[in-house]
Amino acid sequence: MKTTIKFGLVCMVALASCKKDADLVEVPPPVGNEVEVITTMTLLFSDDAGINPDVTATFRDPDGDGGLDYDIFDTIRLMNNTTYNTSILLLNETVSPADTISNEVLDEDDEHFFCFTPSLANLSIVRTDSDGMYEVGLQSQWTTGNAENGTTQIVLKHQPGVKDGTCAPGETDIDVTFVTEVQ
Amino acid sequence: MQRFLQFIAALTLFLSLSPLVAQETCSYQMSGYVLDEHDQTPLSGSKIYLQDGSKVAYVDSSGYYHIDGLCKGTYIFYCKHFGCDAVRQAVKITSNTTHNFYPEHHIDFEAVKVKGQKTEEELSLSKRKLSMRDKNEVKGLSLGDGLSKLNGVTTLTTGNNISKPVIHGLHSNRILILNNGIRQEGQQWGNEHAPEIDPFIADEIAVVKGANSVRYGPDAIGGVVLVNPKELKKTPGITAELNLVGLSNGRQGNASVAINGCLSKLKPLRWRIQGTLKQGGNVKTPSHYLKNTGVKEYNFSYAIGYIKPKYGIDFFYSQFNTDIGIFSASHFGNLTDLEKAFNAEEPLESANFTYEINRPRQHIEHELFRTKAFLAAKKRGKLSLTYARQYNKRLEYDKHPPLNDSLANLNLPALQFELTTHTGELIWESVRRKTLKGKIGITALHQGNTYNGRFFIPNFQKIGTGVFWIENWKPKTTKIEIESGIRFDRIYQRIFMRKGDDIVSPAHNYQNLSGTLGAIYKPNTNLVIRSNLGSAWRPPNVNELYSDGLHHGAAAIERGDSTLVTEKAVNLSSSVEYNGKNLSIVFDAYYKVINDFIYLKPTLEPTLTIKGAFPTFMHDQVNAHLRGFDLTVDFAITSRLSFVSKTMILRAYNRTENEHLVMMPADRFENSLEYNFQDRGRIKNTYVSISSCSVLQQRRVPQNSDYVAPPEGYTLLNLSAGMDIRTKNTTIALGIGINNLLNTRYRDYMNRFRYFSDEMGRNISIRATIPMTLFTPKSSNNN
Numbered sequence: 017m018k019t020t021i022k023f024g025l026v027c028m029v030a031l032a033s034c035k036k037d038a039d040l041v042e043v044p045p046p047v048g049n050e051v052e053v054i055t056t057m058t059l060l061f062s063d064d065a066g067i068n069p070d071v072t073a074t075f076r077d078p079d080g081d082g083g084l085d086y087d088i089f090d091t092i093r094l095m096n097n098t099t100y101n102t103s104i105l106l107l108n109e110t111v112s113p114a115d116t117i118s119n120e121v122l123d124e125d126d127e128h129f130f131c132f133t134p135s136l137a138n139l140s141i142v143r144t145d146s147d148g149m150y151e152v153g154l155q156s157q158w159t160t161g162n163a164e165n166g167t168t169q170i171v172l173k174h175q176p177g178v179k180d181g182t183c184a185p186g187e188t189d190i191d192v193t194f195v196t197e198v199q
Numbered sequence: 200m201q202r203f204l205q206f207i208a209a210l211t212l213f214l215s216l217s218p219l220v221a222q223e224t225c226s227y228q229m230s231g232y233v234l235d236e237h238d239q240t241p242l243s244g245s246k247i248y249l250q251d252g253s254k255v256a257y258v259d260s261s262g263y264y265h266i267d268g269l270c271k272g273t274y275i276f277y278c279k280h281f282g283c284d285a286v287r288q289a290v291k292i293t294s295n296t297t298h299n300f301y302p303e304h305h306i307d308f309e310a311v312k313v314k315g316q317k318t319e320e321e322l323s324l325s326k327r328k329l330s331m332r333d334k335n336e337v338k339g340l341s342l343g344d345g346l347s348k349l350n351g352v353t354t355l356t357t358g359n360n361i362s363k364p365v366i367h368g369l370h371s372n373r374i375l376i377l378n379n380g381i382r383q384e385g386q387q388w389g390n391e392h393a394p395e396i397d398p399f400i401a402d403e404i405a406v407v408k409g410a411n412s413v414r415y416g417p418d419a420i421g422g423v424v425l426v427n428p429k430e431l432k433k434t435p436g437i438t439a440e441l442n443l444v445g446l447s448n449g450r451q452g453n454a455s456v457a458i459n460g461c462l463s464k465l466k467p468l469r470w471r472i473q474g475t476l477k478q479g480g481n482v483k484t485p486s487h488y489l490k491n492t493g494v495k496e497y498n499f500s501y502a503i504g505y506i507k508p509k510y511g512i513d514f515f516y517s518q519f520n521t522d523i524g525i526f527s528a529s530h531f532g533n534l535t536d537l538e539k540a541f542n543a544e545e546p547l548e549s550a551n552f553t554y555e556i557n558r559p560r561q562h563i564e565h566e567l568f569r570t571k572a573f574l575a576a577k578k579r580g581k582l583s584l585t586y587a588r589q590y591n592k593r594l595e596y597d598k599h600p601p602l603n604d605s606l607a608n609l610n611l612p613a614l615q616f617e618l619t620t621h622t623g624e625l626i627w628e629s630v631r632r633k634t635l636k637g638k639i640g641i642t643a644l645h646q647g648n649t650y651n652g653r654f655f656i657p658n659f660q661k662i663g664t665g666v667f668w669i670e671n672w673k674p675k676t677t678k679i680e681i682e683s684g685i686r687f688d689r690i691y692q693r694i695f696m697r698k699g700d701d702i703v704s705p706a707h708n709y710q711n712l713s714g715t716l717g718a719i720y721k722p723n724t725n726l727v728i729r730s731n732l733g734s735a736w737r738p739p740n741v742n743e744l745y746s747d748g749l750h751h752g753a754a755a756i757e758r759g760d761s762t763l764v765t766e767k768a769v770n771l772s773s774s775v776e777y778n779g780k781n782l783s784i785v786f787d788a789y790y791k792v793i794n795d796f797i798y799l800k801p802t803l804e805p806t807l808t809i810k811g812a813f814p815t816f817m818h819d820q821v822n823a824h825l826r827g828f829d830l831t832v833d834f835a836i837t838s839r840l841s842f843v844s845k846t847m848i849l850r851a852y853n854r855t856e857n858e859h860l861v862m863m864p865a866d867r868f869e870n871s872l873e874y875n876f877q878d879r880g881r882i883k884n885t886y887v888s889i890s891s892c893s894v895l896q897q898r899r900v901p902q903n904s905d906y907v908a909p910p911e912g913y914t915l916l917n918l919s920a921g922m923d924i925r926t927k928n929t930t931i932a933l934g935i936g937i938n939n940l941l942n943t944r945y946r947d948y949m950n951r952f953r954y955f956s957d958e959m960g961r962n963i964s965i966r967a968t969i970p971m972t973l974f975t976p977k978s979s980n981n982n
Contacts, residue, residue, distance in 0.1 A: 052601035052602060052603055052606055054809055055809070057809060075809060077808055077809050080808075081748060081749035081806075081808045081809075081810065081813070082654075082747045082756050082757075082806070082808075083654075083747050085806065085807070086807060086808070086809075115603060117602060117603075120603050123604070124602060174532070174599060176599065185547075187530070187531050187532040187536055187598070187599075188531070188532030188533045188535060188810060188811070189532055189810070190809055190810060191533050191535065191809075191811035192809060
């Protein structure tokens with residue numbers, strides 16, 4: 017009898033320490049739950065002189081890395097011998113309403129740096145904004161020359177604590193190479 | 200450090216000056232341990248004596264005994280243990296001798312076994328376990344690193360803290376880990392997911408090489424790792440064992456304590472509590488510290504059992520918790536970053552020493568509850584029922600929190616898995632009647648997985664059932680033993696996934712018939728030959744079916760294929776064990792054919808994402824074979840000096856694509872010289888061993904499957920030494936080891952961080968094992 021009681025005691029102690037069961041799989045959590053991804057980058061160009069029409073160019077991979085491929089990948093089409101003021105819009109479209117990631121980048125502009133590498137001989141791109149110490153690149157000025165075709169690589173580096181105004185340090189958050197046509 | 204090395208040098212010198220030869224007659228000593236034959240528990244309270252009573256030695260709490268004043272010649276010793284029959288054994292004394300006794304133990308289930316039958320189950324597959332010394336030397340290491348002491352076992356590592364065992368080139372879901380008899384169910388599919396087991400619990404650490412689905416169920420394609428704790432204490436009293444280990448690299452400290460008890464008034468009630476703490480900081484390569492490579496572990500377990508010869512029940516509970524820092528420079532955004540990391544001479548992020556663990560990091564919890572009950576019927580057999588529940592929680596934190604402040608403040612892991620598994624097993628084991636002995640059983644498993652955060656594998660539910668039957672045939676008059684078995688398994692798996700706004704839940708059914716046939720031949724007492732032909736299988740894992748995403752550590756997109764079929768293996772393995780006077784040889788050879796072998800095949804088209812183009816891999820199936828051998832030769836040059844040589848050769852080939860298989864361990868050679876010192880006073884079993892381990896460059900790799908060529912081969916020198924010190928009541932075991940003595944700079948092909956960092960530099964470990972008797976009842980052990 018005594019042993020039976022001891023038995024029971026032992027069983028209770030043994031079972032009491034178990035953690036919560038997570039095996040009752042009924043409904044999966046929604047994909048994208050609390051996950052921050054950049055799905056969309058849109059470049060907004062406006063003619064500094066106000067003559068040529070505005071231009072936009074977008075890269076969009078609606079479900080992020082993996083899964084389905086990108087669905088929008090525009091060509092940048094600019095007019096020759098024009099100066100454009102350019103701003104970059106970043107979105108997370110896996111959540112609804114879409115989260116504007118470029119605002120977060122602006123909040124933490126001392127950790128972020130955009131790098132522009134055009135292959136076009138006469139296209140020059142300069143960053144026009146600053147975090148107080150270094151440029152950021154959310155805002156930039158693109159100056160075109162004569163008509164030509166090529167590509168423009170846009171890289172966003174995440175450089176917490178290591179930003180030095182160059183593209184070298186940090187990790188790559190974005191790396192898109194747009195086909196670029198100056199008409 | 201310098202001073203420490205000097206101390207070791209001095210110690211070595213001191214020990215080597217002790218007289219080595221020139222013994223006068225009748226001054227020889229014999230010492231050793233008295234151990235339980237089948238679980239190696241020290242049997243304190245035993246005595247060793249000569250028939251005429253001229254020599255008597257009592258065994259201390261660590262099982263150690265010691266007799267001196269012996270002459271050259273052969274003695275008949277008796278070893279008597281409380282409650283057991285005395286064992287009679289002839290020992291030839293020509294020098295100072297070490298001899299262990301294994302008295303027959305009759306307290307437990309063994310009592311109903313037929314006389315003369317060995318307790319240890321003989322297998323036609325080769326089972327290799329860590330020796331007492333190896334077990335001591337690997338204290339403080341992870342389970343994977345410890346197992347790699349066994350020839351044929353290597354590791355797949357991710358930095359210095361994540362280490363998975365690899366048996367004959369196979370790992371993860373292709374090997375099975377039995378923790379206390381229970382299939383370890385964690386997220387073992389991942390290369391950076393190490394087994395969640397505290398090695399300090401283990402008393403027996405062994406590997407069964409070769410395919411063995413019949414006895415152990417699906418997944419055992421490469422082999423089975425057995426991790427068993429000590430049996431609960433059988434004799435009244437309370438004992439404890441304290442283990443302390445310090446490692447210089449990472450300034451890691453380990454402390455583990457186990458307390459065992461058995462009541463004198465209620466002898467069947469036995470218990471143990473055990474706990475381990477471990478903390479290490481940033482480790483150092485020969486030239487610099489690696490940022491964020493600390494580790495923290497806190498584990499505990501308890502066991503309690505009520506065990507009578509005819510029936511019994513026991514409970515075991517263990518909890519494993521760890522925080523692992525992931526080397527900072529291994530986390531990158533895209534392929535350009537990865538290439539930059541390859542080409543860097545030194546890691547792109549420098550660091551100093553710290554114990555702090557930052558992002559990226561992993562937090563893992565694993566819980567095991569097991570209960571086992573048995574009923575034994577004399578001269579018939581034993582029926583046992585086992586139930587276990589495991590809960591595994593894995594949190595992975597990315598290098599950076601989300602940019603969105605409100606999300607970042609939640610401090611959620613980027614990836615979280617929770618896996619709960621229930622397993623049950625009912626087995627009838629019959630006692631050998633005439634020539635046959637059998638085992639028949641049914642097994643069941645229920646598993647559920649949920650995830651949170653970034654998608655990598657979906658939620659799923661898995662139900663598995665299996666039946667098996669194994670017979671062993673051994674007539675008394677022959678030297679051959681034959682075993683054969685058959686098993687049928689069914690696995691049902693249902694997936695729950697979101698596709699857009701819909702939930703899809705495809706189901707998969709898998710079933711398989713496996714068989715085994717093997718023989719053990721013992722022509723004489725020095726030689727054992729084993730051969731086994733067996734089959735094994737595993738269903739495709741959920742990640743192989745449905746993973747779809749960016750693998751951050753590998754900078755690659757991995758895509759699953761939901762049409763994959765089961766992987767099937769046929770394995771032929773043979774082994775020869777020779778145990779001669781001065782020479783012992785262990786040779787394990789294998790030939791394994793795996794059909795529908797699942798692997799990641801590079802696709803030609805990279806995937807374009809917002810982070811750039813990534814190389815893309817698809818899970819694909821091919822036919823493959825693996826063959827090779829492990830050879831261990833142990834030669835006693837003199838009675839004190841011995842030479843051990845280990846060779847491991849493996850060839851793995853993809854027969855469908857006619858190329859080598861990727862990520863297979865390279866050929867490996869290890870040679871060591873060991874010197875055993877003469878016992879002096881209270882200092883026993885002193886040894887010093889120096890070994891060199893050479894790993895060749897892996898040249899057998901498929902084309903275009905890797906970013907950079909496999910690293911060059913390397914040779915490391917390691918040193919280890921140990922001694923036992925007898926005090927009044929106990930025997931303390933001390934040891935020291937120096938790995939990578941020359942601080943060699945090297946990289947290993949089986950380390951996933953080989954792209955961006957060297958391996959650890961010199962690492963000095965010191966360890967102490969202190970057994971203690973906390974309480975001994977007055978009225979026992981007076982035989």
